[in-house]
Amino acid sequence: MDNRDTNNPGPTEARSQWSPELILQAFKEIVTAVLGLMLVGWTVYLTHRTFNYVGDPAKVADAKDVLMLALGLAGVVVGYYFGRVPADMHATQAQQQANAASTHAEQMRGQAQQTAEQIDQLLDNIPAPASVVDRDAAAGPTQDVGAELRRLRDHLRRTAQAPAHRS
Numbered sequence: 001m002d003n004r005d006t007n008n009p010g011p012t013e014a015r016s017q018w019s020p021e022l023i024l025q026a027f028k029e030i031v032t033a034v035l036g037l038m039l040v041g042w043t044v045y046l047t048h049r050t051f052n053y054v055g056d057p058a059k060v061a062d063a064k065d066v067l068m069l070a071l072g073l074a075g076v077v078v079g080y081y082f083g084r085v086p087a088d089m090h091a092t093q094a095q096q097q098a099n100a101a102s103t104h105a106e107q108m109r110g111q112a113q114q115t116a117e118q119i120d121q122l123l124d125n126i127p128a129p130a131s132v133v134d135r136d137a138a139a140g141p142t143q144d145v146g147a148e149l150r151r152l153r154d155h156l157r158r159t160a161q162a163p164a165h166r167s
Contacts, residue, residue, distance in 0.1 A: 016105045036077040043067075043074040114154040119149050 018026075047070075050063040126146045 036081065040074050041079050043070040046070045109162075112156040113160040116153045116160065119153040119156070123149055123153070 046063075046067055050060075050067050125144060127151075
């Protein structure tokens with residue numbers, strides 16, 4: 001018998017769904033790749049045609065000028081891909097790490113608030129001294145623990161209320 005919840009997709013099912021942002025990104029990548037391949041193909045074609053003019057000095061000079069322009073454009077395309085892909089990968093990793101850190105910080109704030117509430121419950125169970133005579137006897141370890149618990153509770157509440165550092 002399978003105990004999985006059918007309403008919550010598993011990790012592989014969630015990754016296989018195409019969001020509008022992913023579709024747009026895929027379209028941009030395809031268009032950019034097609035244009036880049038066309039430009040590189042055109043450069044290869046011009047290079048091939050240039051070698052056909054080796055015997056005529058006037059045609060070689062003209063072909064050399066066109067080839068220099070085409071090679072510059074092909075260099076831009078190749079540089080773009082070799083520079084953009086690692087940069088995009090690092091940006092994605094940095095964004096994922098930032099999101100994970102924010103999530104972790106929120107969880108820690110929640111835990112700090114929960115711990116402060118538990119300390120409040122413990123403080124409620126510490127008996128208060130009944131009279132002036134008993135105050136000296138009660139001022140021993142119980143009061144020290146109570147004061148320390150109050151200090152920790154206040155620190156946890158300040159931590160839980162601290163603003164998140166967003167970049």
